[in-house]
Amino acid sequence: MSGLVESLGTTDALSRLFSDAVVLGAMLQVEAALARAQARTGVISDHVADVIAAAARPDEFDAAAIGAAARASATPVIALVDRLRQRVEAIDASCAAYVHKGATSQDVVDTALALVLQSARAVLRLDHERLERALRDLSDRHASTIMTGRTLLQPALPITFGLKAAGWYAAVRRSWRRLSIACDEGIVLQFGGPAGTLSAVGADGLKVSEALAAELSLPLPDAPWHSHRDRFAAIAAAFGIYTGTLGKIARDVSLLMQQEVAEAAEPGGGSSSMPHKQNPAGCAIALAAAVRTPGLVAAFLAAMVQEHERAVGGWQSEWPTMAAIVQAAGAAAQAMAEAIAGLRVDEARMAANLRAAGIGGDADLGAAEQLRQRLLEGA
Amino acid sequence: MSGLVESLGTTDALSRLFSDAVVLGAMLQVEAALARAQARTGVISDHVADVIAAAARPDEFDAAAIGAAARASATPVIALVDRLRQRVEAIDASCAAYVHKGATSQDVVDTALALVLQSARAVLRLDHERLERALRDLSDRHASTIMTGRTLLQPALPITFGLKAAGWYAAVRRSWRRLSIACDEGIVLQFGGPAGTLSAVGADGLKVSEALAAELSLPLPDAPWHSHRDRFAAIAAAFGIYTGTLGKIARDVSLLMQQEVAEAAEPGGGSSSMPHKQNPAGCAIALAAAVRTPGLVAAFLAAMVQEHERAVGGWQSEWPTMAAIVQAAGAAAQAMAEAIAGLRVDEARMAANLRAAGIGGDADLGAAEQLRQRLLEGA
């Protein structure tokens, strides 16, 4: 798919993570680590592992060809392994039989995705933390800035902007915490062989599994999970909730930025036709992510009903869905981190709008400040 | 909506929980508890609270009329409070002004939903635990029953049925644990008044909140969350993943039950036209739930982008979505508890199919047994 087509739904860093080079690299990293793990546990010799690792160099593989071949077998791994085996053969033909030994396609695809998700999480964390800090600062700065509280888009009662920002902060923080837990639990090794029994590596299957997990710095789960996708589904859903939370903030900011309201404005972006127009471009990015993501999460959940030991269609549908979910979250986090960090707040306008609304600027906002502090502390 | 239309997507117990009587009761319970909490904190007198509690008797309210009136104001609470106020007035007119004091519609709707969810969770737990036990027993009974492992619906390698059942068990258990955590965190009091500032109950807002939470035995969150729906979204998503996991088991069982495979059969149900036909009726219920729920979860997540302090459309969309998600999960759990508890397993047929597949019945399944035990222990 086109970078252009995806451009508003990713970031530079995340689009690189899901690029052919990185994804191919992750798959080859799994194959090499498998060989090393088998060497470590005495299943194969160190020499074989070294040859396989030497052959597993991403720049010697043609991602486009592997992608095209994937359509004939419903997996990219056959073509990948064929090419890897050829390269191993060229170095030392006696090693070729040990390539991909004991593994199945989905071991490679799932573990590679786990590796990419691990990296994506680290990338996303930077923007998330920037956003969290910016929201906290915003709330503190405006602890006593009084403004119109709005319900059903109508003036209701006064609030403080500090409370509003603290609500954003706590929601983002809760959502991130859920996402972190889902990632901690769900980003794990996949290794089970064709039917998930480890039988293809013999009685030492579990030792190889442990070694492989250690090689890749991934947790070893209780057992292979080829057709049990709840862990990945929980990650997808947690991303979805995180993005939904960012979308809520973006909605609020874009509404506050309306010229008729003019209480806050993100640094924003321009227009192709009206040079002096200031657009809530960051909010647009985050809202675009929030509007797409629920359907993507549904697509992921729908794939959970997988047949027997490895499914026909279920897991094959997951990769692009997860990639889109993660990148959309990252696009939203980056956009909102910038929007909030650079948010211009017009306190005078807030006061004026509140007066115009005629909803009692003399309200007691003591409890509001208590709530604000609870939100900043407690989440 | 018709009980008939919903009949395959709920259980007797859960459909009662979402009935008008119970939902109306929950809303009135909130109004009465609010009065008592305000009496406890000295905001109103005990007498007023007693009168309001006495008036808040569900059987004196016309749910259909309240439902119809709800469409004029986008909330059922106005008509409910009007009727409650009338009833209070008839007892002691001086108390009428204190009805619903300090609350907003959404406080009542969200807290009532929290109460119903609390009950639903307890109901669902019974079927879940029955299912968990049945799966564990099934796995133990068939620890060494060898059968065909199938990938992409083709014979791959031998597995044990005990391992397969243990995989089901661990996935259900993980999914239930996630659901429990989401419920622990998300089933909380909603109380904030019109703009979420507690201002309408004055400086003692937080004390009233605490007392109200205690009255209803609901946790008090850091602050009102009228337009931050991540907690409920996490519950919805966790239900979705739970149902998806049940759907996977149902798919497997229905496939094993095909006459040409005939390795296992649920007790099942009949046919309107073919009396002797045995249908996987429980699997059908669970699969129907699993096919509907991802879209329902998407509907819930899509509603997260809510405007300002209380939204226009967002929360108003949630009630039926959550009700459908919870009931579908309950229908699936009940159906699969019965299907698994009564599952007939044909070991001879498993062996025969494996032989026919010609995929090496002499495989070493030692690691499979290790994995099985890890699944039963470790989840």
Place this chain on the structure above:
Amino acid sequence: MSGLVESLGTTDALSRLFSDAVVLGAMLQVEAALARAQARTGVISDHVADVIAAAARPDEFDAAAIGAAARASATPVIALVDRLRQRVEAIDASCAAYVHKGATSQDVVDTALALVLQSARAVLRLDHERLERALRDLSDRHASTIMTGRTLLQPALPITFGLKAAGWYAAVRRSWRRLSIACDEGIVLQFGGPAGTLSAVGADGLKVSEALAAELSLPLPDAPWHSHRDRFAAIAAAFGIYTGTLGKIARDVSLLMQQEVAEAAEPGGGSSSMPHKQNPAGCAIALAAAVRTPGLVAAFLAAMVQEHERAVGGWQSEWPTMAAIVQAAGAAAQAMAEAIAGLRVDEARMAANLRAAGIGGDADLGAAEQLRQRLLEGA
């Protein structure tokens, strides 16, 4: 499910259509019509048909019991037919064997849904036509009312309110036309017997089909479509697009109704806590429908992958999904018909906001008027 829980997602008329009484009535209407059709084609005697028709009186059936029994067999039809057969037996035992003759559960369920959809369409049309007229009038009245055109929620260039209303009109009209076509094509008889071959009525199967279609005033499709759900899916999708279009209008109106903009206001509804507040209640109903419906459409489409001649789970999931989609559309249409018919437009404020935006009130809006007329004519 509770009427209260669903109250914001339906109308009085539509909730009646999906009530137990009407749905049960539709199913019995199918059974009676089947008997009459078989009498007309000589398969059974007129006497048998009369007895069956006499027995098929909805008020003698217990919908709740049938719903509960449905969960045991994954269909409500077995219990329905059992009860019908009992009633026939009580009148003339010799006729009992002819009840439901040649039909399968899904024939009854699908055809009953077709009948309910036919009625729902007629109900919805009233609100739709009211809305269409109101939009057209609004556009004509404001053909030369100049206001701010807004992009990304920022002032862009002047437009006329007439053009804006004409855009709403044409989109609603296109969406309704698509829905009408989908209904014309998709609301058809389902009759095929257990495996869709008409074999259970012998060689005259097609004649019975034709007679049955005539009895029920439903088109006869080329063949039974038990596991081919594209026709119903097309209806669900068309409803989804219709509701999305209404949601767009509701979004615009609710934004125009913000106190800071104040260019238009729907008659609206009140607040449970702030008596003088005017809420965009109609927009809230429509937006709630629009936020839920995409996920419901996904749920319907996800059920299309149905196994063989009749599916395990697929069609069993459809009924509540379709009922929710249709009722949500009806709620949105009714709400927006009232909102637009009663819309108060403040031309002075439109002019003032435009001046304040400083985006050139002297723009040539000649083309805008041409476009407006094209929209009113051409759709």
Place this chain on the structure above:
Amino acid sequence: MSGLVESLGTTDALSRLFSDAVVLGAMLQVEAALARAQARTGVISDHVADVIAAAARPDEFDAAAIGAAARASATPVIALVDRLRQRVEAIDASCAAYVHKGATSQDVVDTALALVLQSARAVLRLDHERLERALRDLSDRHASTIMTGRTLLQPALPITFGLKAAGWYAAVRRSWRRLSIACDEGIVLQFGGPAGTLSAVGADGLKVSEALAAELSLPLPDAPWHSHRDRFAAIAAAFGIYTGTLGKIARDVSLLMQQEVAEAAEPGGGSSSMPHKQNPAGCAIALAAAVRTPGLVAAFLAAMVQEHERAVGGWQSEWPTMAAIVQAAGAAAQAMAEAIAGLRVDEARMAANLRAAGIGGDADLGAAEQLRQRLLEGA
């Protein structure tokens, strides 16, 4: 996004169509056609149009840079137009002011997507027609091949394989026809300028629109439709239904291909670990598409609620969603065209399974043949 990540959800031809080169080319084609249309209608000179067209050469533009810049303004068009203007300036500086004249970002993005969709439709048609022919042939060849009809995955009554294949054929044909109508109606020019009034090109706006539509061979709709997305939504939904129909066929074939059933087999693909295993690889591709697409359609419908004249987030979310929907449909169509064209049918096994099921192989299948012919003719 990675070609690898997307590899199972597209075809070679379609991935090219959504590549940066083609998408960029389509956007530049719009800019060039706009200039020519304005020259034709006398708004600018032929010379200016020639210079702009000469400058609009895709290989002189850096798609990656434009994509990255898009994130700052929530549109790729600003960077595109900047670069185009630079190139025009380098040729003849006096022409630079006429670049993108009268257009807005979304005019370019939407019209470019319309052009790509037009091409995608033509590409998809080839596989569709191949599939349709293969299904028809299959049905004719097996008009009297008797097999087990299966309901809820259990043997029900005999059917003919010809009837089953005819059901597939008719469903695919109906779904394609709906898709064709949606494309005919929805693939239209977008041109309206910043607020959709054509004001930026003056009184001749409609003439320019007509000329632009002619230049691009796209129908001219009644008016710009920047925030009315029903046409594109109808296309997305029609693709969704088409893919769902293909998924149903894939489900059936993959079930028939189970070794225990073995009534039919697609040519299929191999396995990375079990060389001799034959997998339903085509079915896996189609089922993966069918499982993803309902959520993608939901994502598209969810974006319909767009604000005012051009939205903040709505349309910005659409591009990747539509691209994924179309490519998934194409992948499914290609996979099923190959699977059906190469389908091996085992009539003896069908007969044997039917005998084993004991459901009356002597059934009268006369009506079945009538239905088959109606399906082939009538759809």
